[in-house]
Amino acid sequence: MNSDTPALQLRSLRKAFGRPAVDGIDLTVRRGELYALLGPNGAGKTTTLRMVTGLLAPDAGQIEVLGIDLAANPAAAKQKMAYLPDDPMLYGKLKPTEYLEFVAGLWGITPEDAEPRARRLLDWLDLSKHAHELTEGFSRGMKQKLALAGALIHEPQLLILDEPLTGLDAAAARQVKDLLVSHVNQGGTVILTTHILEVAERLAQRIGIIRQGRLIAEGTLAELRERTLGGSLEDVFLQLTEQA
């Protein structure tokens, strides 16, 4: 695989549920960047991410994950990415270690690789002391952190997160943000959606803004400011989404 190969490439991606939810999106996310996908409620962010992760079949268009065509070779594409939706995909009656054992099994990680990673992730996310508890009793933040540990256990090259900071307290949000930055620093790619514009402003190298299923603007924060009257990302976001 060429190092110039983008982490994610979408071409004319479309999906309609009666009305168009995603309406011909073209998007390229480079390897090793943290890309924030912003947009008002119902803009098509989650639908886009669900298509990228293979949870939803597009009506038209092409998705390439690290150069692998998702439609042609879904298993190989999924092997390289992880998805963390806003509602964590957990089992209430499993303990954190058991959950990680299961996720490692799904991604075919050998026990020799999985165990040290699981220990490191549980320690890092401060979950080791809760390792003997069932996840059904966890707080929202703990659940989100455990789901993140599950997403990272196979060391994905592309990490896709839908509203990862919703409902987290300051400490948990900080841990998650540090983890994402660390993932990018180690060469991984992160795509996230968020309503907390400050997070995108601080963390993202590039920002895409979706409205009514279309990518209406994309670039670094400076580039987006140039296109508008400037100001904070919130000002830019509101100007762009109201103009369109």
Add this chain to the structure above:
Amino acid sequence: MSAPPGSSRWLLRHELRMAWYGAAVNAGGKRRMSWVSIAVWVLAWTLLHVGAFAVLHKLGPDGVVDPRMAILATLALVAIGTFMLSSSLKASVLALFERGDLDLLLSSPLPSRSIFTVRLLGVVLACAALYLFLLGPLVHVGVALGQFRWIGVYVAVATTSTLMACLGMLLTLALVRLLGARRTRVLAQVLSAVAGALLFLLSQSFSLVSETAGGGAAQRTLQRLAESPWLSPGSPLWLPGRAALGDPLPMLGMAVLGFAAFMLTVGRTHRFFVHGLQEAASTARAIAKPQGALQMRFRRSLFDAVVVKEWRLIARDPHLISQVLLQLVYLVPLLFLILRKNDSPGPAIGAGLALLCSSLTSSLAWIIVSAEDAPDLLQSSPAAARTIGLAKLAAVVMPPLMLVALPLLWLMARAPLAAVLIGFVVVGAILSAALIVKWLGRPGLRSDFKMRGKENFLCSVFEIVNTFCWGGLGWLLVSLAAEQGVAAGSTALFAAGVLAAALLALLLAWLLRRRA
């Protein structure tokens, strides 16, 4: 007349509206109670009135006059009371933990006493509703015919439901204090399921024993009770029954008892109620005891990981287990009848094991295949859907196969041919049941286990056809092994027909399968 906002009446109206939504809307948020179903309920109630008229118009103005009826009425009230206690435990758990509106109510300026009063009244109504529906027509028709003593039925039902509601609520609150909120919730759910099952078995065994001992058994027992000095119809033990039959003083006594119990429960325990809620909130997360070093058992195979995960999820859900077992309990009288009506137990064992295994497999298949907690996790992983599907099927079929292995081994030592035939039938029943649910099952939530039949009628029909086909085949094949001559020929033909029906059902299920 509208109640002033914040008053107990206003709160009661809110409670009734929530109860209506609870009855009319399913867990998925879809409306379940259509005008057609309301019409069916009204029609059923009208028919009950007609039935009551058919019985009561022959009686004189005093209604039932045999004093021994007080014994029967009391025993009936005890049985109803046990059912009500199980309902009140369930309703109390719902009121405390599941409705999720108590934080809002308790954070409002409404007095906690009013909130508890109304919530307890809600539990009383939940306990009484079914019996008022079933027995109300007797009262209405009786009063219309001038048999005013039937009013006692209302008093008895209202008092019994009030007493059981108070007992259920107190028991739930005490359990919260002793065990914590989470365990109480599970225990109450399991207890109510077990109570229902026990009563069902008791009622069935009573009817079976009566049938065995002849029609006069109940009459003789009643006579014997009536002759005993302590248990004669005049004994204070039967006062509840006399109240139900409309004796004014016992009726008044019962009404006072119910009212006093309600007021006492409200007066003495509304603070305990608030405390129970705080317990529920503060112990939402059970802290596990430290268990030393972190133990991990990563598996080399995806297949093993899926099977272990499925079994863990079920093993840690006692409520779900009790619901699955409860379904099997309802088969016990049928099995008993099959065993009793046949001199040779072989065919009955064949049919019984096939029925049990098919039913158990259908339940497990729904839980494991249809009620997957994190389908997106599986779908977003690179794991082959086929491997996951096979592992889930293995997780489904292994428990019933293990369950049936021991009886089959025992049978193998005694009657090898019958054991082989039963083994064939049981394996066929288990595999078919699992495949039918895999093909026709719709995704659902584990908490909706009891609703699964109503939510997916087609799948339920196929499950029933499968269960009875394989059950019938079990009977026929084992009978066939013992028969000779013409009888054997016709049994073989019949068995072939039943096997063809079972396979046809499977083929149809495959043709109608849901495609992802």
